[in-house]
Amino acid sequence: MKPFDRALLETSVRNILIAIGDDPDREGLQETPARVASAYEEMFSSLHQKAFTESKVFNSSLANDGELVVVADIPFYSMCEHHLLPFFGSVSVGYMPKNGRIIGLSKIPRLVDYVAKKPNVQENLTSQIGLELQKLVAPQGVAVVVKARHMCTEMRGIKKANSHTLTSFYSGAFKDKDYRIEFLQEIKNQ
Numbered sequence: 379m380k381p382f383d384r385a386l387l388e389t390s391v392r393n394i395l396i397a398i399g400d401d402p403d404r405e406g407l408q409e410t411p412a413r414v415a416s417a418y419e420e421m422f423s424s425l426h427q428k429a430f431t432e433s434k435v436f437n438s439s440l441a442n443d444g445e446l447v448v449v450a451d452i453p454f455y456s457m458c459e460h461h462l463l464p465f466f467g468s469v470s471v472g473y474m475p476k477n478g479r480i481i482g483l484s485k486i487p488r489l490v491d492y493v494a495k496k497p498n499v500q501e502n503l504t505s506q507i508g509l510e511l512q513k514l515v516a517p518q519g520v521a522v523v524v525k526a527r528h529m530c531t532e533m534r535g536i537k538k539a540n541s542h543t544l545t546s547f548y549s550g551a552f553k554d555k556d557y558r559i560e561f562l563q564e565i566k567n568q
C-alpha cells in the first residue's frame with residue numbers, strides 16, 4: 379500500500395494548469411493544487427486502506443433465512459478510471475441470510491463508500507460490492523443493482539446528458555429468476 383504523496387500531487391496539478399495554458403500563479407489558482415490534493419485524498423481514500431474493516435456481522439435467531447434484506451437507493455460518488463471524471467448514482471443491495479447471519483445495516487452504505495473511493499468502472503464497482511458482501515456475510519445469495527450517470531459521456535465525448543447506465547451482480551440464490559424478480563420488485567417499491 380503506497381502512502382498518499384501530497385507533494386507529488388500538488389506539483390502534478392500545478393503542471394496540469396501550466397499544460398492547459400493557464401497561469402498557476404494567478405490569484406484564483408494559487409491554492410488550487412493544495413485544494414485538489416485534499417479533494418483527491420478524500421475521494422481516493424480507500425486506496426490507502428488495506429481492506430474493508432467496518433463490518434459487523436451478527437447472529438440472529440429470529441432472522442428468517444428465506445427472507446430478503448434489501449437496502450435500496452444508497453447514493454454514491456466515484457471517479458471513472460478512464461478519464462478521472464465523476465460517475466455517480468445509487469446502489470441497491472439485497473441478500474438472503476444463511477444460518478441467521480446478518481450484517482449491521484449501516485455497514486452496507488459504508489461498503490459502498492469504500493468501493494467507490496478509488497478509480498473504478500461501474501461494472502467492477504458493482505461486482506466488488508457483491509463479492510465483498512458475499513465474503514463478509516456468507517449468505518445464500520447477494521444482489522446488487524447500480525444506476526449511474528457518467529460525466530465522461532455527458533460533459534465531453536459523446537455528450538449524452540442524463541443517460542443512465544445500469545449494472546447488476548447476482549450470486550447464489552439470486553441466480554434463480556424468481557428471487558431476482560422479488561428483489562427488483564422490492565427496490566422498485568421503495
Ligand SMILES: Nc1nc2c(ncn2[C@@H]2O[C@H](COP(=O)(O)OP(=O)(O)OP(=O)(O)O)[C@@H](O)[C@H]2O)c(=O)[nH]1
Nearest residue numbers: 458459460461465498499500501528530531535536
Ligand atoms: N464499461 C464501462 N466503460 C466506461 C466506464 N466509464 C467510462 N467508460 C468508457 O470507457 C471508454 C474509454 O474509451 P477510449 O476510446 O479509450 O477513450 P475515449 O477516446 O476518451 O472515448 P470516448 O469517450 O468515446 O471519446 C469510453 O467508451 C467510456 O465511455 C464504465 O464505468 N464502464
Ligand SMILES: [Zn+2]
Nearest residue numbers: 458460461530
Ligand atoms: Zn470515463
